[in-house]
Amino acid sequence: MNDMRLTERGVETKQIKMKARGVEVFYGDTHAIKSVDVDIEDHTVTAFIGPSGCGKSTFLRCLNRMNDTIDICRVTGDIHLDGEDIYDPRIDPVQLRAKVGMVFQKPNPFPKSIYDNVAYGPKIHGLARTKAELDEIVEKSLRRAAIWNEVKDRLDAPGTGLSGGQQQRLCIARAVATGPEVLLMDEPCSALDPIATAQVEELIDELRQSYSVVIVTHSMQQAARVSQKTAFFHLGTLVEFGETSKIFTNPEDPRTESYITGRIG
Amino acid sequence: MADITNSGTGGPRKSSLTESSAKIAKRKRADLILQGFGIGAILTAFTVLFILVASLVSTGYTAFVQTHVTLQVFVDPAEVAEERLPRGGFQEVLTASLLSNLPDADPESDARAVRNILSNGAQFYLRDRIVANPSLIGQTISITVPVSDPFDQLNKGNVDRATPEAQRRVNDREIGWFDALDTAGMIATPLNWGLITNADSRFPELAGLRGALVGTFWALLTCFLISFPIGIGAAIYLEEFAPKNKLSDFIEVNINNLAAVPSVVFGLLALAVFLNWFGLPRSAPFVGGLTLALMTMPTIIIATRAALKAVPPSIREAALGVGASKQQVVFGHVLPLAMPGILTGTIIGLAQALGETAPLLLIGMNAFITSAASSPFDASTALPTQIFIWADSPERGFVSRTSAAILVLLGFLVLMNGMAIYLRNKFERRW
Numbered sequence: 001m002n003d004m005r006l007t008e009r010g011v012e013t014k015q016i017k018m019k020a021r022g023v024e025v026f027y028g029d030t031h032a033i034k035s036v037d038v039d040i041e042d043h044t045v046t047a048f049i050g051p052s053g054c055g056k057s058t059f060l061r062c063l064n065r066m067n068d069t070i071d072i073c074r075v076t077g078d079i080h081l082d083g084e085d086i087y088d089p090r091i092d093p094v095q096l097r098a099k100v101g102m103v104f105q106k107p108n109p110f111p112k113s114i115y116d117n118v119a120y121g122p123k124i125h126g127l128a129r130t131k132a133e134l135d136e137i138v139e140k141s142l143r144r145a146a147i148w149n150e151v152k153d154r155l156d157a158p159g160t161g162l163s164g165g166q167q168q169r170l171c172i173a174r175a176v177a178t179g180p181e182v183l184l185m186d187e188p189c190s191a192l193d194p195i196a197t198a199q200v201e202e203l204i205d206e207l208r209q210s211y212s213v214v215i216v217t218h219s220m221q222q223a224a225r226v227s228q229k230t231a232f233f234h235l236g237t238l239v240e241f242g243e244t245s246k247i248f249t250n251p252e253d254p255r256t257e258s259y260i261t262g263r264i265g
Numbered sequence: 266m267a268d269i270t271n272s273g274t275g276g277p278r279k280s281s282l283t284e285s286s287a288k289i290a291k292r293k294r295a296d297l298i299l300q301g302f303g304i305g306a307i308l309t310a311f312t313v314l315f316i317l318v319a320s321l322v323s324t325g326y327t328a329f330v331q332t333h334v335t336l337q338v339f340v341d342p343a344e345v346a347e348e349r350l351p352r353g354g355f356q357e358v359l360t361a362s363l364l365s366n367l368p369d370a371d372p373e374s375d376a377r378a379v380r381n382i383l384s385n386g387a388q389f390y391l392r393d394r395i396v397a398n399p400s401l402i403g404q405t406i407s408i409t410v411p412v413s414d415p416f417d418q419l420n421k422g423n424v425d426r427a428t429p430e431a432q433r434r435v436n437d438r439e440i441g442w443f444d445a446l447d448t449a450g451m452i453a454t455p456l457n458w459g460l461i462t463n464a465d466s467r468f469p470e471l472a473g474l475r476g477a478l479v480g481t482f483w484a485l486l487t488c489f490l491i492s493f494p495i496g497i498g499a500a501i502y503l504e505e506f507a508p509k510n511k512l513s514d515f516i517e518v519n520i521n522n523l524a525a526v527p528s529v530v531f532g533l534l535a536l537a538v539f540l541n542w543f544g545l546p547r548s549a550p551f552v553g554g555l556t557l558a559l560m561t562m563p564t565i566i567i568a569t570r571a572a573l574k575a576v577p578p579s580i581r582e583a584a585l586g587v588g589a590s591k592q593q594v595v596f597g598h599v600l601p602l603a604m605p606g607i608l609t610g611t612i613i614g615l616a617q618a619l620g621e622t623a624p625l626l627l628i629g630m631n632a633f634i635t636s637a638a639s640s641p642f643d644a645s646t647a648l649p650t651q652i653f654i655w656a657d658s659p660e661r662g663f664v665s666r667t668s669a670a671i672l673v674l675l676g677f678l679v680l681m682n683g684m685a686i687y688l689r690n691k692f693e694r695r696w
Contacts, residue, residue, distance in 0.1 A: 069585060071509055098588035108579035110598060120597075121587035171583070178587055 014041040017182060017212040018063060018100075023077035025058055025067065032058050035077070036238045038231055040182070045204060045213045047227035047244065049220060051259065054233040056216045060184050063214065064100035065093040081182070098125050101175035105187040107167030109159030109174070114151050117159040117170055118142060121178035137177055144210075145173035146203050165196020172203065176211075183207060185215040189222065201226050220260060224248050232256045321675075325668025331457035331470060332420040334383065334446060335409045338362040340395060340402050347399045355388035355395070356380060359410070366449060367442050378439060382446075384411040386471040411459070411470045412452075414662040416443050420454065423661065434661075460669060464637050465646065465654070469662025472655070474670055479637040480550045480630065480645030481619065487554020487641055488561055488618050493611055495558075496565030503566070504573040505595050524563035531559050532624030540628060548629040548644035556628060557618035564617065568610020572603035605692035612685040616678050622649035648674045 018040040025033035033055045040046050040063075048056035058067065065086060067073040079086050086096050098121070109117050118138045121127075128134035138155070142148040147169040151162070159170050168188055175183060185204070189197040204226045207213055217223050223230050224244060231241040232253075240247060240256045251257045336359065344354030360380045364372050370379050387410035394408065395401055411417070415434040418424050420443070430436050435443070446452055463473025499520075507513045535556035539545045545552045576599045584594040600607075625631070631650040638645035646654065652674065655667040 064586070066582070066585060069581075094588050094590045096588075097586060102582075102586035104579060104582055104586065106579055108577075108583040110580065110583060111602065120584075120589075124587075124589055124593055124597075174583075174587060 017042040019080045021078045026074045028072040032236055034236045042212045045208050045227040046229040047223035048216045048231050049223050050233035055236040056233040057186050060216050064097045064102055068093055098178040099180055100182045101180035103171050103175050103185040103188045106191050107171050109167050109170050111160050113156045114159045115155040118173050118177045141173040141177040144176050145169045165192050182212045187216050321668045321671050324665055325672050327421045328665040328669035329457055330454045332412045332417040332454050333409045334412050335451050336362045338408050339405045342403050345402055347402055351396045355391045382416055384413045384470045385468050414469045414660055417470050418661050464635050469660045476634055476637045477646045477648045477651035481647040483550035483641040484553035484647055487551050488557040491558040492561040492565055496562045497569050500566045500569030504570045520563050520566050528621050529623035531556055532627030536627045546642055548632045549642045550645050551641035552628050553625050553630050556624045561614040561618050564614035565611050569607045572606025576602045605689050609685040609689045612681050616681040625650045
């Protein structure tokens, strides 16, 4: 059903939000990512696809420096956010992660109340001076994540008590609450049932209005449904990057074609 | 996949699931033997535990009651004068009261023997009453005092009246006096609160655990206040912040070694460092606590690290993902989630410290001290060292008191371990 829209989306030209050039990642002696160049546009959903272990999640985690937390991981190359090098020593990764939010594969709400889950980010970044402001941010974020109507009467209930799909949307609300500019999603639907997946996918399309969204997915259908740009990773290299419609209908590289038709992966 | 299914359906061999083969029988037997060993091991453990507790209870239960005699005492102003208080002839007054109940005893020649029916501490019971209220002088008052150990044992049936008189600590006449008092309804065997409220004494009928309990309290408090923050701090640093390299491996190995060092070695260390070098007071619960803290710390560090490790990485990632700093992640999310495990480990460490004897012996906490410590720097005993002292005492009454003290110690251990289990179940979070 989205196929009709794919073509019209394609013609829009957008400002580049994040720019990666020559990114290399090493885990100890393993060369996990080999010279990747990607431009991530604003107000666009960019999908990273590829077989397991191809490095797409690793690359995603470079974009908000989550790889810093792994001792043996080393990243080289340039990644710019709005023209600023995010691996500049002067950049505080903590500040960066407020601007580049992340949603993980498995819904991972804090074992706290729904309210506290969302309020945590704004609290530590000092985004709200008063309780009223904080309430407003929480409500806005929950509305953005399309979960407000389901939880507005039980904001004090533990976030871990929600269903899987609700938990994942709560995590999206939590990521949105710090006012990010880019949202990274690492297989956000892989632990969800088809209905919850559909809800999250719909949400991703809405989020595109306000954010630049990067999503890692195993499901090619999902990439085709939600994204405008697709990057295909294979064995640590970026094989092909372009308009989603083009990648799926007329790939240039034979490896992309094999993957899309289900012959590798 | 495809060819497996084919060979499965088309293959010549078909076997029934109900059919038993030698292989299956052998496997079942192996299962049964394993189960049998397990059950046997548990039964053995429980039998040993039962024997231990049963033997303690059978020797110790008599110490939970104490033979008392209730006397009508005329506080003779000739013996006890108000202006001489707190001195006075309290013992003489008590003896006179006893003699008045024992017509066959000679007030002159038997006075000493009659007096020995009462505990040596009985006079202080009377003295404290009179000092508190001098107007009792010249009146007849009713007072209940403990009897001395030989008569306590006699009353509890620990003296065999059939043995020859010369081999008993009480002779036939004395037994006769005691029986006379008993028939007069003056002997009672109430619950022995003195076991908890009295400090140590040379006389078993007066000896109690108060000093030991207070000493143990101070020592464990010191131990907790020192080992808990340091242990948790070390564990957090090692687990969350320290780079993983040769040095941190070395430290980890040595913390595990430290946990296995015999406690007497820590006692020697404390003797050399805390007492001889720092000049801290001998026998003080504070020093005992420091020594126990050295032993408890590795336990706490290991338990805390395990608890921190058990917090799922997704929680850390979630917090990092919204831009929390490392410190905010640890103190805001990981530590609260690890707390039940940390507390459990700490309580188990403290329970271990509670029963530790050797290091306390080396720093002199086995001294004979008849008053409870009012601060952690006063000389004191602790529960295990008190047991050690009593086990060494020759009086018959201390035998049952030793067992009773062990039961008290075991009671505290069970209480602490129960608390650890309760905390773990109550605060354990699921994610």
